[in-house]
Amino acid sequence: MLQLIKDDPWLAPYETDLNTRFKYFQDELKRIEKQYGSLLNYANxxxxxxxxxxxxxxxxxxxxxxxxxxxxxxxxxxxxxxxxxxxxxxxxxxxxxxxxxxxxxxxxxxxxxxxxxxxxxxxxxxxxxxxxxxxxxxxxxxxxxIWQSSKKFKWTDKKFNFKEIEAPIIYECHPGMAQEKEGVGTFKEFEENVLPRIKALGYNCIQMMAIKEHPYYGSFGYHVSNFFAPSSRFGTPEDLKSLVNAAHNMGIAVIMDMVHSHAVKNFAEGLNDFDGSGHQYFHEDGRGYHTGWDSKLFNYGKEEVSRFLLSNIRFWLEEFHFDGYRFDGVTSMLYHHHGEGMAFDHYDKYFKEGVDWDAIRYLQLANTLIHQIKPEALSIAEDMSGMPGNCRPVEEGGIGFDYRLGMGIPDEWIKLLKHKSDEEWKMMEMWNVLSNRRHGEKTVAYAESHDQAMVGDKTVAFWLMDKEMYWHMNKSDDNIIIDRGIALHKMIRLITSTVGGEAYLNFIGNEFGHPEWIDFPREGNGWSYKYARRQWSLVDNHELKYEYLNEFDKALVHLLNEKQVLSAQPAQLLNVDEHNHVLIFERAGLIFVFNFHPTNSVPDYEFWIPKKGTFRYLLNSDAPQYGGFDRLNPETEHVSFEKQGGDFLKIYCVNRTALVLGK
Structure with a gap:
């Protein structure tokens, strides 16, 4: 019996399906190894x-x-x-x-x-x-x-060891929009201006979007035309190598947004109908076209297509020293219906209805290849369906990803901010959304990624503060909307990162509450770059409150790194108080206290803890350097006491404040 089924008895009725799926992969791998000598040779x-x-x-x-x-x-x-x-x-x-x-x-x-x-x-x-x-x-x-690697460029990243990174703390970024100028940023500018910021914040991994060549800049790099070419709008291939090399020398891993779920339909620039057959790289007729994305869909069952895509995976790892991939659109790949309009409310949906076995086999081969080339590499699936075994080893019956994106978490935050007043927030509902994930499958938690920042949506900061950000972000300006926004922005990010998974992701600029949305140049906005950039001057201005959020993010990332929070066992719930909107949990030996109530600050708040001890504040979102109201003495020590046969702590539980206590 496959280990995947042993660990999840609910999968027992699908044992035949899982065994068939696994054998489909095994037979193909054996054929490849017999015909080509190895999977590595196949992917050359x-x-x-x-x-x-x-x-x-x-x-x-x-x-x-x-x-x-x-x-x-x-x-x-x-x-x-x-x-x-x-x-x-x-x-x-x-x-x-x-x-x-x-x-x-x-x-x-x-x-x-x-x-x-x-x-x-x-x-x-x-x-x-x-x-x-x-x-x-x-x-x-x-x-x-024609491009030949320059002999002038020399890699100097041999000392970089991804294995030393305990858990990924990911800074998602786009090189073109990473500069403040109204134009397209370059790899060189990113290396010189942005990498030092990421290093200073403490992130240990960057996830780069839009690396492969794409005709339309506004596609955010998701309509790829040339799969082996770095986008020249950002510089030369050597410029990209220099960026990766510099990141590695800072101790930062670099992963790429890998778009193998579809390709641009453009005829002149891309692969579409290259040989005139209509189905060289892609499926024939309607099956080869994604109506929602207006793009072409690969035929993963065809040998040359498989070799093309697997070679693409090998190429970026070896030629550019990337440390792994975040696979885009995995849900679309897994199912013939692409997940559109589908509620994944029964296991039948994962094994019986519209599953693309060729795509699953391709992803299993891809993940096998990645870890053959670079065992410590990261492989992350963007899958909203919750396919069982997505992030379990292939030999256990899984698909082989290391992590999945916790896509339900940002959706839930947007629902709360958009549709419910603070008084209506339910602590247990919040906890369930953040902690609900498949046993043994790692999750990348995030409060917002690029998806939430695009036109048609809003960032968490903009949902919280909206137009008030234009007028009341000066530190000398008191404004209750801004006060609420800054307080909740910090709390949302801290609870998401510490409960939501085994890795954490932030999108470029959102750490300091970057105002407004992302809108790439297009006909509808007069081809303007005004909203396709990052206004670093806002966070660099010591008179503005953006600095508070940036400093809190730095402290948050430091805590995650120093205390190895993300590699610890999942958070253990200690206390739920719906009346006072208080959530308390333990992870990595730390006590996390969240009071989401708009007004209720509770003196002498008692709660049970797993182990006795003397505790101090390691992080306090109400501290003045983070834009708080300084209602707690940072030198205070809390000594546990026995009560009813257990160990308890007593604290001043301040409203709209998150506290992290350590022994």
Missing amino acids: RHQELGFHHDSAKKGWWYKEWAPAAEKLYLKGDFNDWNNESHPLKKGENDIWEIFIPDSEGLKNLSKVKVRVQASNGINDRMPAYTRYAIQDPQSHDFTAC
Whole structure:
């Protein structure tokens, strides 16, 4: 019996399904190892296809998989964009190839395209394994560039050891919007200006969005066109390497938003109908199109597609030293219905109804490959369905992810802030949402990510304070809406991080309550960058209250790191008081006290604790340096006492305040 079923008896009725799923993976892995020698060899297509310099023959090989194409020609600045002077020959396994001697002028940074003649006409296309693509500033058209790694760049990150990171505390970020200027930020600017901020806050991992090339900047990087190319709008591939190298030298891991759930439908820039068959990389007809995302869907059951995507995983880990991936849109991959309009209220929904076995097998192979290449790497699933075993090892019957995103947590915070007054908040409901997760499957907790900050939604800070942030964030300005907002902003982040999971995530700028939403340049806003940036001047201004939130976030992250809170056993509930809106729990030997009540501060508040001792405040959200009202003496010691056969503490339980007590 699979370990997954042993640990969850409710899965027993689905033992046949899970065994079949596991065997489907095992059979494919055995076939791969027999035919290719190893999974690693199978995932080396990027070393075979695309452009590669042959130093022995003194020239370049270009190879492309295009089974249904009739003719292929290479054109570029090296041959004055001649349409027919350099035809490719079709060889085994539908691989087209051509060799171009160095003497013909093809070199690093040469601009090229491949001219494809097929049933859909004659079209100039981007080679599928393009490693660098540049956009014309006037026409906005993309052109492929040959890219060779520069010998000038040297990795200096050998001493970085991801294993030393106890638990991921993740700073989610987008390089383009990370600067204050109204424009597109670069990898270099991020390295110089933003990495030091992240280091100062104490985060040990960054999650980078929009790394792969995408035609439309406003897609936030989720409509990928060139899967092996870092987006040139942020700089060169070497600039990205420099950023990762710098992060590693600061002790910060770097993971990438991995978009393998779909691809841009754009014909000129992407893979769509490359060989004229209509279904080369993607499923045929409607199954190959995601109506909600207006994008193309991969056929994970096709060998060359599997090799393309797995090679993509290997490429970024090895070439750019990434430390893992946050897989986007996993729910869409797992089910033919993509999770749209589906309530996952019964185990049948995970095993019997519309499950894509090819996609599950692909994800199992992907996670196996990731940990073969880099055992300590992170693999995070964005899955809202709650698929059992998503974050359990493949050999136990799982899919192999290390963590899943706790997507229900931010949704619940938005519901509370949007639909209920403070007096209506229920402590037990809050606790259940934060603590409810599958046993043995790790969760990344977060109060808000980029999703909650986009146009059409609001950040937690904006839900709390809205337009008052424009007028009352000066430290000398008293305002009850701002006071409430700052107090609850701190409490929400502290309770989310300490109860919600085994890792924690924050989106860039939200740590200091960045005002307003994110709105990328588009026709509807006059192609403005006003809301596609981060206003660091707000938090750097010592006269503004944003500094309070930033300092609290720094203290929160320090606590999580120093006390190893996230790697400890799940939080143990000690006290629920619906009348006073008080929640008290223990984790990592610390006592966490939350009083969410708008007005009730309770003197001599008694509660049971697991072990006796003398306690002091390790973190107090009411402290003046965090924008609090300084109602507690930071030097106070609380000595436990016996009562009714147990150990108790007595404290002043201050309203809208979170306290962390340690021995």
